[in-house]
Amino acid sequence: MTAVATPDRSPRATARAWNVAGLIVTAIIALLWLVPLLWAVDTALKPEGETTKIPVTWWSDNLGFEAFRKVFTESDLVRWFLNSTVVAAGVTVLVLVTASMAAYGFARTEFRGRKVLLAVVVAGIMVPPQVLVVPLFREMLGLGLVDTYWAMILPQVAAPAMVFILKKFFDGLPRELEEAARVDGASPWRLYWQIVLPLSRPVLAAVGIFTFIFTWNNFFWPFLAVSDPDLMTIPVGLATVQSSYGLRYAQIMASAVLGGLPLLVAYVFFQRDIIRSVAHTGLSGT
Template identity: 35%
Template sequence: MKWLYRIFSVFMAFLFAAPLVWMLVVSIKEEGMKIITVADWFKPPFSFAVYKEVLMGTKLTNWIGNSILVAVMVTVLTVIIAAMAGFALSKIPFRYRAVMFFFVLAGLLIPGEATIIPLYQVAKDMSLLNSYRGLVIPALASPVAVIVLKSFFDGIPNDLIESVQIDGGGVWKIFTRIMLPLTRPALASMAILTFIGSWNNFLWPFLSITDDNLFTLPMGIPTLMSQYSEDYVKPMVVNAIASVPIIILFVIFEKQIVKGISMSGIKG
C-alpha cells in the first residue's frame, strides 16, 4: 500500500511542479523561435538575453523592491499590532472586553470589497493615495491575526503572569518577556501569511496607486503583459523573476507556512 502512496505523491509533485518547469524552460528560449510541436519548447538554443532585456528595460526591479518594502512593513506592523491586541483581549481585564472581542470577530464576516469605497474616501481625505503610507496603513487591520494570537495567549497559564507581577514586573514586561517568547511559532506563522497576503494584494494598490513608480508586482505584471501580448518568452521571464522572492520564502519557511495555514483555518 505504501508504494501506491509514493506513486501518488510523486505524481502530485510532478503535477504541481510542471507549470514552474514550463515557465523556466520557455523563459530561456530565444524570441521569435518557430514552435511546431510541444517538444520544440525544450530544444536548444537557449538564451538568457531576454532576462537582461526585461531587467534593464522595464521597471520590474523597482516594482519588486516596492512589493518587498510594502510587504515587510505590513508584516512587521501587523504582527506587532495584532500581538498587542491579542494580549489585551486575553490577559488584561477591562470593561466590555467580550464586546470588543466579538467586534474583532465580526471583522471576519465583512468582505474587504464591501469596505473598499469608504476606505478609498478616507484615504483620499487623509492624502494617503499614491504613497507608501496609503499601501501600508489600510492593510494593518487583521482580525485573523488578532484572533489566532489571542487563542495562543489564552493557553498561557496565568501563574506565569502572577509570578512576574509578584517580582514587580508590569504589563509591558509580561508582554515582552513571557508572552512573545512563548508564542513565537504563532507569531512566525502569522508573519509569513501576512507577508504572502500583502505580496499578492492587487485590489487596493490598483485603486490607490496611479504612479507607475509606486506599482507593486501584482499591478506591474499585467502592465507588462499587455505590452507582450503576441510573445511567449517575455511574459514567462517576467513571471519567473517575480516568482523568485516568494519561492525562496516558501522553501525557507515551508513548515511555518503549513502550520500557519492549519492554525488560521485557511484552506486552498
Template identity: 40%
Template sequence: MTVPRTTPEPTAPPPARRRARPGRIAGHAVLVVAAAALLLPFFWMVSSSLKADNAVFAIPVSWFPDSPRWANYAEIWRVSDLLGWLKNTVFLSVVVTALQLLTGSFAAYGFAKARFPGRNLLFVLYIGTIAVPWQAYMIPQFILMSEVGLTDTPWAVIALQAFGAFGVFLMRQYYATIPDELCEAARVDGLSEYGIYLRIVLPLSVPALASLALLTFVTTWNDYLGPLIYLRDPDLWTVQLGLKSFVSEYNAEHALIMTGSVLSVLPVAVVFLLGQRYFVQGIATSGMKG
C-alpha cells in the same frame, strides 16, 4: 550442562500494521501526484522563461528548452523597470508585515491574557469583520484616504493593511496555549503588562509570529487591487502592476513575460522555504488549547 541458545523465530507483523503499509504507500503516492500537479505550472513557467518567443506555445508542448536562453533574464531588466517595481513591493511588504506583527500580537495579548468586561464579545465582533468582503467598504476607504491626502502614496496601502483581524485571531489562539500561571507569576513579581508582553509572551510566540509574518508578506506581495486603486504614479507601482503594464505593452514577448513572472515569484518562494518550519509549527499549535 549448557543449554543451547535458540534463535527466536521472527514474528509476523500485526494484521493492522500489514494493512497500514499499503494504505500509507497509497497515501504518499497521492500526495506525490498532487504535489507534481501543483508544481507543473511553475515548472512550465520557468522552462518557458528560457525559450524563444515562438517556442513558448509551440505544439506539441516542449517541457525543456532546446537551447536555454539565459539572455532573457538580462533583457527583462533592460526593457522594464523591474528593479523599481521590486523595490516598491519589498518596501510595502516589509512595512505592512512589521506593522501587522506589532498590532496583531499586541491586540491578541489583550484579548488572550488581559481581563476586562466584554472581552469575549468584543473579540467575536472584531473577528466577525473577516466575513465582510473588502469590496463592501472599498469606496468609503478610498474617500477617507482622499480626504487625508494619502492617495497616490504608498502610505495609503500601508495604513489600510497595518491592521488585520486574521492576525489577531491567529496570535490569540497561540497565546491561549501559554499557561496563565506565567503571566500571574510575573504580575506578582511586579512586572507590568507591557513587560509581560515583551519579555514573556513574545519570546514564546516565535512560531506564530513567523506564520503571521509569512502569510502577511505573501498576501501583500501578491496584492493587485489595493495598489491599483491607490498607486497611480508609475514610479510607485508594485511588481504586480508593473507586470500587468508590461504584458499590455509587450504582449507578444511571451518569453520575457514568463521571465518577469519567475522573478516576481522567486522572492516569495525563498521566504516560504526559509520559514516553512516555523509556519507549520505555528499553524499546528495555534489551534491547541493550553
C-alpha cells in the same frame, strides 16, 4: 493439519498502508502543482520565437536568459521589487505589532464587552475586501495619502484573521510564568514584551510570512491606490508589462518567475515555523 497463514491485518500494518497511500497521493498532487511552474520557467528560457511554436515542446536547443536580461533592461522590475519590499515589510511589521497586542489583550485581559468585541473582530474575517474599497479610497483621498506608500500599507494592516490566530496561541501559553513575573512586579507591557513574545516566535514567524505573502501578491488595492509608475508593486507592474509586451510570452513568464521567487525563498527558510505554528494553534483540523 497445517495452519493456514492469514494476512497481517494489525492496526500498525493498516496505518502503514494508509501512510504509503497518502504519500503517493501527495507526491502526485505535488507533481501536478509543479507542472505550471516548470512550464513558466521553460517558456522564460526559450527564445521568443519558440514560445508560440506548434507543436508545443517542453525543451529547446536554444535555452538562454535573454528574456530575463530584457526584463531587467527594458522594464522597471528592480523598482517594482523595491516597492513591493517596502509595502510588504511595512504591512508585516505593523500587523505583527497591532495584531499581537490586540490578541494579548483578548487572551489575558478581562473587561466588559470582551466577548462581543472579539466576535466583531472575528466577524471581520467574513467581510469581503471589495466591500471596503470605496470607503477606504475616500479615506486615503481625504488624508492626502493617495499615490504614497502609506496608501498601500495602512488599509492592509487591519488583519482580524491574524488576531484570531495569535489569540488562540496565547490561550495555550502557560500562565504560571506571567504570574511569577507579576509577583516580581512586572508590568503588563513587560509581561507582553519579555515573556509572551519570546515564547511566541513560531506563530509570529508564521503570521509574518502569511502577511508578507498576501501583501506581496495583492494586486487589487495597490492598483487602485497608486497611479504613479514609480510606486507600482510587482503584481501591478507585471500587468503593465503584459499589456506593453503584447505576445512576448518569454518576457512575461520571466517577469512572473522573478516576481514569485522571493516568496519561494521565504517559505523555504521559514517552513518549519509555519508548520509548527499551525500545529500549536490547532488550525490543522485535528
